[in-house]
Amino acid sequence: MAKDSIQPRRLPKDYKSEVKPTWCPGCGDFGVLASLYQALAQLQLDPTKTVVVSGIGCSSRLPFFVETYGFQTAHGRVLPVATGIKIANPELTVIAVGGDGDGFSIGGGHLVHAVRRNPDLTYVVMDNEVYGLTKGQTSPTSPLGFKTKSTPFGSADAPINPMAWALASGVSFAARGFSGDPKQLAELIVEGIQHPGFAFIQTMSPCPTFYNTFDLWRARIEDLPPDHDPTDRMQALAQAFRDDAIPVGVFYREVRPTLESHTRVSAHPLKKNGPEFDVRSLLETYR
Amino acid sequence: MAKDSIQPRRLPKDYKSEVKPTWCPGCGDFGVLASLYQALAQLQLDPTKTVVVSGIGCSSRLPFFVETYGFQTAHGRVLPVATGIKIANPELTVIAVGGDGDGFSIGGGHLVHAVRRNPDLTYVVMDNEVYGLTKGQTSPTSPLGFKTKSTPFGSADAPINPMAWALASGVSFAARGFSGDPKQLAELIVEGIQHPGFAFIQTMSPCPTFYNTFDLWRARIEDLPPDHDPTDRMQALAQAFRDDAIPVGVFYREVRPTLESHTRVSAHPLKKNGPEFDVRSLLETYR
Amino acid sequence: MFVETLLLRMGGESGIDNVISAGDILTLSVARSGYHVHTFRTYPAEIKGGPVMFQLRAGVRPVPSLGDQLDVLLAFNEEAWELHHQALRPDGVLIYDLGEHDAPQGFNGVTYGIPLERLARDLNLRKGKNLIALGALCSLFGFDFQELQATVKEKWGKARPEFVESNRIALLAGYQWVKDHIQEEVPYRLAPPDPTHEPELVMSGNQALVAGALAAGCRFYAGYPITPASDILEEMARRLPGLGGAVLQTEDEIAAISTVVGASIAGVKAMTATSGPGFSLMQEMLGLATMAEVPVVVVNAMRAGPSTGMPTKMEQSDLNIALYGGHGDAPRIVLAARSVEDCFYQAMHAFYLSETYQMPVILLTDQSLSHRTETVPMPDPNLVPVVERLRPSPEEYASYRRYALTESGVSPMAVPGIDPTPFTATGLEHDEYGAPNYTPAMHTAQLDKRGRKFEVVAEALCGIQPPLGCLSYGVPEEEAEVGVLAWGSTAGVVRETVEELAAEGYPVTALIPAVINPLPAQRILHFARNLKAVIVPEVNRSRQFAAWVKAHTELPLISVNKYGGLPFTPAEIRAKIMEFLVTRPTKELAQEVTYG
Amino acid sequence: MFVETLLLRMGGESGIDNVISAGDILTLSVARSGYHVHTFRTYPAEIKGGPVMFQLRAGVRPVPSLGDQLDVLLAFNEEAWELHHQALRPDGVLIYDLGEHDAPQGFNGVTYGIPLERLARDLNLRKGKNLIALGALCSLFGFDFQELQATVKEKWGKARPEFVESNRIALLAGYQWVKDHIQEEVPYRLAPPDPTHEPELVMSGNQALVAGALAAGCRFYAGYPITPASDILEEMARRLPGLGGAVLQTEDEIAAISTVVGASIAGVKAMTATSGPGFSLMQEMLGLATMAEVPVVVVNAMRAGPSTGMPTKMEQSDLNIALYGGHGDAPRIVLAARSVEDCFYQAMHAFYLSETYQMPVILLTDQSLSHRTETVPMPDPNLVPVVERLRPSPEEYASYRRYALTESGVSPMAVPGIDPTPFTATGLEHDEYGAPNYTPAMHTAQLDKRGRKFEVVAEALCGIQPPLGCLSYGVPEEEAEVGVLAWGSTAGVVRETVEELAAEGYPVTALIPAVINPLPAQRILHFARNLKAVIVPEVNRSRQFAAWVKAHTELPLISVNKYGGLPFTPAEIRAKIMEFLVTRPTKELAQEVTYG
Numbered sequence A, B: 001m002a003k004d005s006i007q008p009r010r011l012p013k014d015y016k017s018e019v020k021p022t023w024c025p026g027c028g029d030f031g032v033l034a035s036l037y038q039a040l041a042q043l044q045l046d047p048t049k050t051v052v053v054s055g056i057g058c059s060s061r062l063p064f065f066v067e068t069y070g071f072q073t074a075h076g077r078v079l080p081v082a083t084g085i086k087i088a089n090p091e092l093t094v095i096a097v098g099g100d101g102d103g104f105s106i107g108g109g110h111l112v113h114a115v116r117r118n119p120d121l122t123y124v125v126m127d128n129e130v131y132g133l134t135k136g137q138t139s140p141t142s143p144l145g146f147k148t149k150s151t152p153f154g155s156a157d158a159p160i161n162p163m164a165w166a167l168a169s170g171v172s173f174a175a176r177g178f179s180g181d182p183k184q185l186a187e188l189i190v191e192g193i194q195h196p197g198f199a200f201i202q203t204m205s206p207c208p209t210f211y212n213t214f215d216l217w218r219a220r221i222e223d224l225p226p227d228h229d230p231t232d233r234m235q236a237l238a239q240a241f242r243d244d245a246i247p248v249g250v251f252y253r254e255v256r257p258t259l260e261s262h263t264r265v266s267a268h269p270l271k272k273n274g275p276e277f278d279v280r281s282l283l284e285t286y287r
Numbered sequence C, D: 001m002f003v004e005t006l007l008l009r010m011g012g013e014s015g016i017d018n019v020i021s022a023g024d025i026l027t028l029s030v031a032r033s034g035y036h037v038h039t040f041r042t043y044p045a046e047i048k049g050g051p052v053m054f055q056l057r058a059g060v061r062p063v064p065s066l067g068d069q070l071d072v073l074l075a076f077n078e079e080a081w082e083l084h085h086q087a088l089r090p091d092g093v094l095i096y097d098l099g100e101h102d103a104p105q106g107f108n109g110v111t112y113g114i115p116l117e118r119l120a121r122d123l124n125l126r127k128g129k130n131l132i133a134l135g136a137l138c139s140l141f142g143f144d145f146q147e148l149q150a151t152v153k154e155k156w157g158k159a160r161p162e163f164v165e166s167n168r169i170a171l172l173a174g175y176q177w178v179k180d181h182i183q184e185e186v187p188y189r190l191a192p193p194d195p196t197h198e199p200e201l202v203m204s205g206n207q208a209l210v211a212g213a214l215a216a217g218c219r220f221y222a223g224y225p226i227t228p229a230s231d232i233l234e235e236m237a238r239r240l241p242g243l244g245g246a247v248l249q250t251e252d253e254i255a256a257i258s259t260v261v262g263a264s265i266a267g268v269k270a271m272t273a274t275s276g277p278g279f280s281l282m283q284e285m286l287g288l289a290t291m292a293e294v295p296v297v298v299v300n301a302m303r304a305g306p307s308t309g310m311p312t313k314m315e316q317s318d319l320n321i322a323l324y325g326g327h328g329d330a331p332r333i334v335l336a337a338r339s340v341e342d343c344f345y346q347a348m349h350a351f352y353l354s355e356t357y358q359m360p361v362i363l364l365t366d367q368s369l370s371h372r373t374e375t376v377p378m379p380d381p382n383l384v385p386v387v388e389r390l391r392p393s394p395e396e397y398a399s400y401r402r403y404a405l406t407e408s409g410v411s412p413m414a415v416p417g418i419d420p421t422p423f424t425a426t427g428l429e430h431d432e433y434g435a436p437n438y439t440p441a442m443h444t445a446q447l448d449k450r451g452r453k454f455e456v457v458a459e460a461l462c463g464i465q466p467p468l469g470c471l472s473y474g475v476p477e478e479e480a481e482v483g484v485l486a487w488g489s490t491a492g493v494v495r496e497t498v499e500e501l502a503a504e505g506y507p508v509t510a511l512i513p514a515v516i517n518p519l520p521a522q523r524i525l526h527f528a529r530n531l532k533a534v535i536v537p538e539v540n541r542s543r544q545f546a547a548w549v550k551a552h553t554e555l556p557l558i559s560v561n562k563y564g565g566l567p568f569t570p571a572e573i574r575a576k577i578m579e580f581l582v583t584r585p586t587k588e589l590a591q592e593v594t595y596g
């Protein structure tokens, strides 16, 4: 999160790249992108020291639209790739983004392990409860009975609860926002980036083309109760399990050692600041 | 769970196959195997209608030692394979087994989804908090600071909490047993098999060769409190998060529709009981 | 002028002009009038918005390829003109939206302005522009308007009865406007259909493939969405439950193939379908199916790679991974469908082979084949035997050995809950009973067993005939000078070009196997024995099929490769053949045929 | 009699007889005395218990293979005798545990009973039996006892100082017992070592590979345990933190390769290692590395497959997946290490190529190479250049194009946090800047760019010399009649056999490339130009290397395949060569050499 002192203050629009979003008009992901620009500007992050990483999906197109380093990887692999980047160079701000399918379905196995290792990443999941890019199939967060082309008789699989899942896996920062409220979302992203450890930010980001939940969600979204204690994992879990509303805000926050604090690469080959090493000294031990 | 009425009552030893276990002397998995024989006998399960499925690991050798149908699959794939078997023929009793590495590391992505779909499987994980078969590396349940050949300076990754994870993912039956108490474990397995839905049974099953936890665990294991309410997921989670002891018993139990109730194959090709089908009637719709 | 085929393209904005749905309905009505059809479409990179294109090629005789230059271009907007005008023949027909955009400049063919948008506005039919266009096309080109009206009513009326009347009005508006305003005759019109030709089915490759799989007895499907295989999942999800089968959308492709392996172990014919990235992920479990000898069918609908590549574009570049993708000595049967019709037959074939030999069968298709529609004569499911796997007989119960070292390599496979002979299947090397066994002798014997099965397949497939075996086109091989050896969906364009050249009197022939592994090497050698040149066109850069054929036959092959995400056109194939043709037909013959 | 090589095997019960640790210590002390060594070991299927075997082949000159018949068998128990007696030469030496089991019957060579167990019991050294055996062997065969004592003290003393004294006593007890009870001379003794030969290093293939990777600048490693690659992870975990690098044990192999790709994007040389099943799982991410042009090194330590197969056995059957495993047109550089020493050089080579050409490099080894130890002359890291990837120069900053269509195909790769030129890497097809682009022209151009890089590699590698290039053995090619073309760890046994035959006067030669893709086809054709027969031995069933060579050279090749999980022996290679040799050496020559 280095600031470049010569550079004039960057505005949100300065983080816009030349590639124009290919999203449908009205897609919730526009709100998330706007919040991200806002957050980057608020933190004055250096585009040459920031990497936005994604998997595959509509939401995973986001890195192309941001004027920082970016990497659109393979479907579901955003977290291990982002972890590799962060370990290799902990000075980078690494922001992982993607969809509910990318993160909770094919990538679900990585989430748990990223969370427990606690690399200092911010992971913004654009949850639209549907597969957008592949044209509207059921996703792991789709509601029971959801009818799509892949589930014409209604989905029989109970949806997962990503917030509860992240909390139970030991996440050190967990928040939920709504792309319909980009101001709050930007604040959550700022907090997530500032959090020293893995920050999980579930953003409710509707897909008007295949599952238009804007009104439904707007009606159900409310702030976490004012007395919510974000240092209490059980309280956070209780909020995650609520079905009377969709609470937004910071569910949980805890500071514990990050992965890089153990495993950071200090001998970065391109920075050449490691100890002198002549392999012959190692080889001599085999005599 | 059909009983064969002509057959005399089967004893636990009748479920022993001719393949002798290759486990180290004193391995916790012997206790799990004994409990399984016991449970199979108690339920008088028909060996020709029972399938024991596993991944790869010391624990995943178990199917060879049981005189039922078995399938040792690939590392981490026990649950999707078991799910396929169950959907294809719901009359079968399908028991999935494996280790902590198999189930929570490489197979972790499947656990969440099996759990939410709720196929009527019993999944017995032999958790020894280490990789046995590959000779003693850190596993996802190994304690922080655990020193092994793969983590000579101590593991930096916080262990996962499989019980909390399963509960947060919406598991319909969750229990924990100890291979040092095969009697209780057998009861838990019986309950798990009888439970109509996905039954997750974490068995604490030490690996004396690479991480001998018998005494440590015996000292910390205790029954769930007598007033524990296994219908209350939050209570179950609280028990899962306890670090003063290792509670054993049934953490949670709930009956909800199984996967097969939606998706069972009634037109099993070998049983030929599906509707008559001439593809030409389907083809005619393309005129 | 009456023509034998007419190639018509419509281009517009996705989500606004409803180009694809209009195209599909026009296609069906034209096919119902007795023509053959072959469609092609491209989707925008965007989900909504972006340029979209649909092209219909219709003919009096079969139209196996997407054709070359456009006879007709209907541009809903200026962008469509920009994108497609280079594909339009100089003397072609251009139709544009009069009043909405200016008549495109620099085109010397026939141009018609039709006020599509204005008519829609006047009639207050915001979404009716595409139907107005269809009515107009019908009127201009003399398609059967009654058939079009009936088709629209039948196909869209059911889902949306409230629109039946406005649809009728829209069609009529376009039809009538042309009648009222355009008197001159269009330069091209399709010759009347062959009255003896019964209208055929109109299906996509994916639809035909699902039908074939169901005909073969597939009753379980697991899959994860991926373009262009998603609609196999979707079609299965619609069809299977009604047939007592089941479909599972899994969390990823590894789970899909794993679930399919599980269902098959439990005795159900099971399949999954995916595309490149998902297919890469399935390699380990395919190895388990080889080792544990579990029948499974895996469809790989190829798209442009590597990696995520270009999901909506076609390519024939996954042959190598299909043949060689697993670790260890793990041979697999690989089939490649050659047309929409062949998707049906090869799907049946895949199940036949997989159940008979207890091994994975890979069926390759590609994006162009998956998504295009074609007229298909009603397939005959009886041309492919439907088999059940070999199971232990009662005499074998007492000493049952799942992995018995039989002569053919095929050993009886007991099924839990059905056969009283428990055993444990495994991906470890094992003895005849299935118990782990790492002795050199047993590993050698079991590798030989699994390999022997493969050799038995090769023998059994020797000499199989169409529709499953090699297809040949053009002049008889012994009379030919140049031969084209092709695979997969490139078959269509090769067939068309070679048949045309042969009809023109050129000594050209073609051979197109469906079974890629085991390769019918003897058949190919026989095909090539008198040829001066064997041309192998394929849509990839690395000549994957040519290398595979060469490894088996040592034939000198002439590769023609194209790799931009689009199929070959007849002109490209023709040009390559011409390069190697020495003999030219006599003038008389040539004329006669060109006229015919 | 003095012999040039001695082959000694110890067999016992895992966890009881400590055969492996005894073998390793004996090996080191023998090597320190100036001999060359080559070891081989087999593990039981069980983790604890089960039969275990260690074999040491020591020689006055290099011993590149595991040898043929045993000269000496030390059987700690009766099972060891049962398992191994067939490998013992009829006139060999058998040592058994006197008093614990009866002298094995039916053996006509020399038999010694030594009361290993009883001595251990008497001395109250329950775990000292293996050291007693070592002392006895030392005494019998005249190995340097001081060296043995010093080695034991140095290697085991540090970890367990409390056992230094009892170890000393145990060694001495065995040594003395033999001195006291066995007067006769053993039939074979190693000739004294060459006094001018400096003792070499003793390493396993995995250890040499890690050293090579570290020498090349690898500073990040991610991996998931799997036999026989686990000790690469473990060795890296021990070494890298001290060098400012990092190691991550990931949740699976997909995460391992993904993390490595991430670390490389961030500018760190990164590697993972696995074996067949894990390698199958990595295919999709390898395709991303190809498409996004990310340098990564992936080691595949092959074991017997397919599927889980036989994890502790060797095989050379993952060549196909290494060459062809990804979907799409995704060529990869494939290297195969030929000896323990070569593991060092090829690891350096892999990084050199991967960083230079910005693509994945696959380095193949196998279980026998990974786990065996060999004497290795101190490698010279300066023989392989250590390079950093091409990055944008300040002049290029303003108009930086990550995927510029350069002539060589290699385009400057900016690194986040280091270069001021942000771009987005992607697995989608893209334009020169990295933005998604699905036009036919761009896909073709970028496929050509990636393909061109590959052609540039082929050219650059043309004519590279050992240690990286092809190794040749035996008589000069132009004088040879039969040639052996081999790859990977089969190199050792081919070298030994061919050198021996050549020394005996037979016109035999061998060529062994390390770079498998791009294959040095010209070099191979040159090698084969005068040969009557080219023999290709490989440990797999499907002749993977032979097929690959054939695809590039059309040479008629004679395959020799073995697939039981064990490497070839010199006798097997010799027999095959003899089949095709017409010329026999003159008698004089032959005799001279046999004596030498």
Ligand SMILES: Cc1ncc(C[n+]2csc(CCOP(=O)(O)OP(=O)(O)O)c2C)c(N)n1
Residues within 6 Å of the ligand: A056, A057, A058, A059, A060, A075, A098, A099, A100, A101, A102, A103, A126, A128, A130, A131, A132, A133, A134, A139, C224, C225, C226, C227, C253, C277, C278, C281, C308
């Ligand atoms: C291995 C693999 N499998 C499947 C796909 C096809 N695919 C692309 S995106 C996607 C899911 C998109 O859903 P989500 O992650 O929720 O993103 P959204 O489009 O909804 O933002 C799928 C299945 C792929 N690209 N790679």
Ligand SMILES: Cc1ncc(C[n+]2csc(CCOP(=O)(O)OP(=O)(O)O)c2C)c(N)n1
Residues within 6 Å of the ligand: B056, B057, B058, B059, B060, B075, B098, B099, B100, B101, B102, B103, B126, B128, B130, B131, B132, B133, B134, B139, B207, D224, D225, D226, D227, D253, D277, D278, D281, D308
């Ligand atoms: C794809 C793949 N990766 C790695 C391995 C190697 N492997 C076999 S078992 C195992 C882990 C065993 O640990 P666990 O599941 O806890 O079982 P345990 O042996 O402790 O009972 C590993 C990593 C493999 N067989 N396949």
Ligand code: SF4
Residues within 6 Å of the ligand: A022, A023, A024, A026, A027, A028, A029, A058, A059, A128, A132, A133, A206, A207, A208, A209, A210, C047, C048
């Ligand atoms: S399909 Fe849905 S998620 Fe994708 S861009 Fe359109 S609105 Fe957004």
Ligand code: SF4
Residues within 6 Å of the ligand: B022, B023, B024, B026, B027, B028, B029, B058, B059, B128, B132, B133, B206, B207, B208, B209, B210, D047, D048
């Ligand atoms: S290594 Fe551990 S888990 Fe494996 S058999 Fe031995 S004691 Fe059991």
Ligand SMILES: [Mg+2]
Residues within 6 Å of the ligand: A057, A099, A100, A101, A126, A127, A128, A129, A130, A131, A132, A139
């Ligand atoms: Mg989504």
Ligand SMILES: [Mg+2]
Residues within 6 Å of the ligand: B057, B099, B100, B101, B126, B127, B128, B129, B130, B131, B132, B139
């Ligand atoms: Mg374990």
